Amino acid sequence: MDQLSLTFHALADPTRRAILMRLAESDATVNELAEPFDLRLPTISKHLKVLQEASLVSQTREAQRRHCHLEAKALKEVADWVWNYRTHWEESFDRLDAFLSDIAAAGKASKN
């Protein structure tokens, strides 16, 4: 699978996004990451594997502990991809603006 598909797939799960959000604050061990969730450790471990395969998270070892670290580069690739479509939502806002202006104009006109 290509990098972008891997990344989007990894992001398409609320648990994995919550893990990323937690890692945005600071690095953490697998146990620390698992703590807020009502999920068994192997489940978290699997989610972390998906995030690592998408290059969204990296791990370093210190004794038995794995320290997980957010890798923002893959997120930047998502940002770059979606940024190419910005003209489209700007256009639709332009259309909305035009629509609202029309309403406003019509409102004024009706008062005349």
Place this chain on the structure above:
Amino acid sequence: MDQLSLTFHALADPTRRAILMRLAESDATVNELAEPFDLRLPTISKHLKVLQEASLVSQTREAQRRHCHLEAKALKEVADWVWNYRTHWEESFDRLDAFLSDIAAAGKASKN
């Protein structure tokens, strides 16, 4: 499933992303969208259903034809979500800059 998960899931497929890219150029019918792919029409129809459930695409009918239209609002939500992480990739680039500066400095120093 929440909106963001729906959207990321829809984007985690190269065919669906290609459909969006095509729709970024102009609206198109289902047949027109299917044309570049080596896939049967029902398969494309299913992909479009996923895109519609993620609010990434809308359809209007004209006789038998369905005209598909890119809805950029859902993409903007992705952009907004990922934008919250921008400090992290900026930080890592800062660290890279610092690293490269160090190398450059070391290089100059070694020449003295």
Place this chain on the structure above:
DNA sequence: TTCTTATTTTACCGATTAGCTAATTAGCCA
């Protein structure tokens, strides 16, 4: 060596997905 902690691996389950073919719906035209 044995114990304990931290984490992963393996094997399994039920649900979902991407692809197919065949059949069906929907709307146009003759």
Place this chain on the structure above:
DNA sequence: TGGCTAATTAGCTAATCGGTAAAATAAGAA
């Protein structure tokens, strides 16, 4: 009505996913 075109639905298979429990691995502590 019947035939053509556009698209969807139904039903199938093989693969994948998210979760589990139980076993295995790895490393520090006693």
